[in-house]
Amino acid sequence: MFGIYLKRELGRRKKAALVIALGLALGIALVITVDSVSAGMAQAQDKVLKSLYGLGTDMTVTKARTAPAAGGSGRPDFSFDAKSGGSSTQSSDRVTTQGGQTLKSALVTEIAAEKGVASAVGALSLNVTKVDGSFTQGTAKSSGGSTGGPGGGTGSTGRPQVQGGGADFDVNSYSVVGVDVAHQSLGPLSAMKITSGRTFTSAQTGAKAAVVSASYAKEKKYKVGSTFEVSGTKVTVIGVATPDSGESDTDVFVPLKVAQTLGDAKNQVTTVYVKATDSQRISAVKKAITADVPGTTVTTSADLASTVSGSLSTASDLATSVGTWLSVAVLAAAFLVAALLTSSAVSRRVREFGTLKALGWPSRNVTRQVVGESMVNGLIGGALGIALGVGAAWAVTAISPKLTAQLGSTGGAGGMGGGPGGGGLGQQASRNTMEIALSAPVSLTTIALAVGLAVTGGLIAGAMGGWRASRMRPADALRSVS
Structure with missing residues (x-):
């Protein structure tokens, strides 16, 4: 009986039901769109961070570089001697560590033993400045004529002048990172994908081998x-790698022991990459490491995320603030309109509900009738809203608008940890601009949220209309008869 009556009444009031359903659908669709775009923003930000931070890395441990000693500039210096005759080709490499002060390799084991730490690996970031070229020695020639000298002699008044000669040097600077070849799933190399050749084996701890980034290989015309x-030190290229997103900040990857030899940093690292056992324990692990290893800077991915700027950051802020409040406002308006329309429809059904009560319907049956109709309207609105929201999210993904992301420094040297390529994640990131394609993934959680909103909207509208219908008396139906 209830179902038959419900179907008949909805059929009689198709337009009113459709208006209520569409109002709810628009609010639900906007919520789905904003939620999906926000999820896409989060994914885009993760791509930015992982390309610099390393897949699976939760935090890094570094130590800020101290100021140069008095009288020292801290700048690289090169010494060349011009040899006599012809030209002299000379070359010199200056290898320096980057990313702050170096840490003892034993610290990696100490951090790995901390409670809440799943694994920890060390890496050594180096910068190589190569200067090569040649000197060409000039020739000294005298110029000028002769004049009468003392005693009537003649002498040369011109001074010797050097003609020709000079120097022609080329300066090339690139980054080298030493990685723990036995644990490549954590650290700088984990954010790279081998596109040619292969990566290191666990046995190549001291191999004179290198994996180079695709951009550097193209620049230098390197191949496997x-x-x-x-x-x-002669190094052989065994693989060419491409970052998962953006551009690589590291040009060359070598085994950690090789990098320590090149940088004269035996048993030292510049960065410790840490993975926590649980994402919920990252904050606690950070506090523990900071307390147990004084003088170091522990940087989490959340710290780095706060430095993301560019259109990605702007769009993310809009989606999470303006978009969220707009969704709430529209949804609240949709609920209110649905409740008012339902209440208005009840007021126009005075004779109907009054007659039903006169025939013996209790108030709870009348309320159940109104709530049932509102619930159906809510579910129809939910279905329409899900279709509209998923369609809007699909359109965003299909268009894939491009967003730029820049990572700026948060302060002092090493303040953000030593990232790939050295210089600290914050400092290195300040030179890195990435372009990310935005997507809007729709999760099952979002769909469940939409269904919940549809049911909530139906209940709110039904509760208001049902309350009003339950207060009607049979006498109201008689007074409404003309």
Whole structure:
């Protein structure tokens, strides 16, 4: 009986039901769109951070670089001697550590033993400045004529002048990172994908081998099997890698022991990459490491995320603030309109409900009738809203608008930890601009939220209309008869 009556009444009031359903649908669709775009923003930000931070990395541990000693500039210096005759080709490499002060390798084991730490690996960031070229020695020639000298002699008044000669040098600077080849799933190399050749094996701890970034390989015309020298050490390219997103800040990856030899930093690292056992324990692990290893800077991905700027950050702020409040406002308005329309419809059904009560319907049955109709309207609105919201999210993904992301420094040297390529994640990131394609993934949680909103909207509208209908008396139906 209830179902038949419900179906008949909804059929009689199709327009009113459709208006209520559409109002709820628009609010629900906007919520789905904003939620999906926000999820896309979060994914885009994760891509930015992972390309610099390393997949699976929760935090890094570094130590800020101290100021240069008195009288020292801290700048690289090169010494060349011009040899006599012809030209002299000379080359010199200056290898320096980057990313703050170096830390003892034993610290990696100490951090890995901290409660809440799943694993920890060390990496050594180096910068190689290579200067090569040649000197060409000039020739000294005298100029000028002769004049009468003392005693009637003649002498040359012109001074010797050097003609020709000079120097022609090229300066090339690139970054080298030493990685723990036995634990490549954590650290700087984990954010790279091998596109040619292979990566290191766990046995290549001391191998004179290198994995180079695709951009650096293209610049230097390197390929698998190519060789080059780093501070007198001949290295063979075994693989070419491309970052998962953006551009790589590291040009060359070598085994950690090789990097320590090149940088004269035996048993030292510049960065410790840490993975927590649980994402909920990252904050506690950070506090523990900071307390147990004084003088170090512990940087989490959340700290780095706060430095993201550019259109990605702007769009994210709009989606999370303006978009959220707009969704709430529209949804609240949709609920209110649905409740008012339902209440208004009840007021026009005085004779109907009054007659039903006169025939013996209790108030709870009348209320159940109104709530049932509102629930159906809410579910119809929910279905329409899900369709509209998913369609809008699909359109955003299909268009894939491009967003730029820049990572700026948060302050002092090493303040953000030593990232790939050295210089600290914050400092290195200040030079890195990435372009990310925005997507709007719709999760099952979002769909469940939409269904919940549809049911809530139906209940609110039904509660208001049902309350008003339950207060009607049979006498109201008689007074409404003309």
